Amino acid sequence: MKIEHIGIATRSLDEALLFWRDALGLEVVHTEVVEEQGVRVALLPVGEPRIELLEPTHEGSPVAKFLEKRGAGIHHVAVRVADIRASLQRLKGQGARLIDESPRVGAGGCLVAFVHPQSAGGVLLELVEHTPSSTQG
Ligand code: CO
16 A cells, blocks of 8 residues: 545645645646546645645535635545455445445546545545556556
């Protein structure tokens, strides 16, 4: 397993990029709207893992709700797994509370699934499996 990315919620990608890209000096390698999750995403590698900036595309989306409740900041940690279905089975068998019982398609065409913070020490955990068709390998 590897850290795949750290998701950071922001009200404005443009504003967040003033820090992460312009001040800190990271490079944006990918931007994308993930309609299913209601987010506009920018990926900035830090070595192999990436910072994933998340801006809500509409009110009421999960990230918009997060921003309302908690404000801008770390939203989730994502680990890359070899077989996401096997990982979900294992977690379920261990009694973990899953947000996604089965994987869905995330940014870059990867398969993703979220584990509830209640089971992960208060951290929203995303599992990511790269697939032959995903562009973010
Ligand atoms: Co993510």
